[in-house]
Amino acid sequence: MNQAGLFTAYRIQEKRLENAQTCSLLLDGSLPDALPGQFVMAWLPGIDERPFSLSDNDPIRITVADVGSFSHALNQLQPGDHLWLRCPLGKGFMPRGHSHLLLGGGYGAAPLKFLAKSLCAQGDQVGVCLGARSCADLLFVEEFESLDCQVWLATEDGSAGKQGMLTALLPEAQNALKPETIYACGPIGMLLATASWARTAGLPAQLSFESVMRCGVGLCGSCELPEETCQQFGLTPDFLVCHDGPVGEISTNHSK
Ligand SMILES: Cc1cc2nc3c(=O)[nH]c(=O)nc-3n(C[C@H](O)[C@H](O)[C@H](O)COP(=O)(O)OP(=O)(O)OC[C@H]3O[C@@H](n4cnc5c(N)ncnc54)[C@H](O)[C@@H]3O)c2cc1C
Numbered sequence: 001m002n003q004a005g006l007f008t009a010y011r012i013q014e015k016r017l018e019n020a021q022t023c024s025l026l027l028d029g030s031l032p033d034a035l036p037g038q039f040v041m042a043w044l045p046g047i048d049e050r051p052f053s054l055s056d057n058d059p060i061r062i063t064v065a066d067v068g069s070f071s072h073a074l075n076q077l078q079p080g081d082h083l084w085l086r087c088p089l090g091k092g093f094m095p096r097g098h099s100h101l102l103l104g105g106g107y108g109a110a111p112l113k114f115l116a117k118s119l120c121a122q123g124d125q126v127g128v129c130l131g132a133r134s135c136a137d138l139l140f141v142e143e144f145e146s147l148d149c150q151v152w153l154a155t156e157d158g159s160a161g162k163q164g165m166l167t168a169l170l171p172e173a174q175n176a177l178k179p180e181t182i183y184a185c186g187p188i189g190m191l192l193a194t195a196s197w198a199r200t201a202g203l204p205a206q207l208s209f210e211s212v213m214r215c216g217v218g219l220c221g222s223c224e225l226p227e228e229t230c231q232q233f234g235l236t237p238d239f240l241v242c243h244d245g246p247v248g249e250i251s252t253n254h255s256k
């Protein structure tokens with residue numbers, strides 16, 4: 001049993017290479033009450049602590065892109081090594097309806113894989129749009145397909161699916177799926193384009209935001225979104241990503 005304010009030591013049971021830059025670490029524990037969209041604070045003593053989305057809860061799984069010193073250290077861990085977590089933290093996705101469209105840019109696919117698994121388990125219809133720089137950078141394509149999700153792909157270099165940005169897939173996915181809710185995780189530009197689409201289509205959208213985190217539990221203020229970002233998305237002012245998010249529901253009647 002993990003208490004959100006305290007670290008629990010886990011052992012890495014399995015390491016999966018997802019692509020050239022990204023691995024998943026599967027741990028020797030589960031979080032039965034964790035919601036898709038919630039995150040963990042992962043700690044390596046003497047190195048640092050960073051937030052990561054849960055890409056699964058049973059067993060606990062995080063999916064880490066090797067982009068800097070901490071994520072590189074995580075990518076070096078091997079089965080049998082220890083990792084310390086505070087978890088689960090934050091507010092996750094709150095699914096609405098029975099037809100769902102998920103958009104994941106880069107490692108933004110991680111929380112959506114957990115979400116798709118839980119939606120498919122209850123018999124809902126799930127479509128997934130995945131985007132990355134190239135075919136080799138896409139994440140979880142086979143896992144989404146094996147869940148029976150309808151999958152659309154976009155790559156910037158055209159090496160898989162449609163050439164261009166992920167959000168260019170929205171019209172086709174919308175027509176095919178007729179979703180009742182949109183869920184997205186990825187770079188801020190992608191979230192903005194998704195929010196704009198959702199407003200035009202009059203669909204509720206739940207977006208997962210990122211920012212620099214220290215405490216992870218609403219105490220230090222370091223993860224507060226800039227005022228302009230809160231306005232752009234119609235979020236409450238002073239939105240703390242760790243406490244009010246990371247998932248925020250945007251108002252679809254916002255006229256910006
Ligand atoms: C709620 C939340 C969930 C997250 N979930 C995940 C997840 O599931 N998987 C995951 O890999 N990361 C995730 N992150 C990001 C993660 O916490 C770290 O920010 C990231 O691993 C970089 O840390 P670092 O110390 O390795 O790099 P840093 O030393 O902080 O940065 C090194 C270099 O990498 C660049 N960089 C930093 N962050 C990113 C980034 N996010 N994308 C591209 N370049 C970057 C910096 O500009 C810098 O040039 C999440 C963040 C938040 C807030």
Ligand code: FES
Pocket residue numbers: 212213214215216217218219220221222223224240241242243
């Ligand atoms: S990380 Fe401290 S308030 Fe969010």
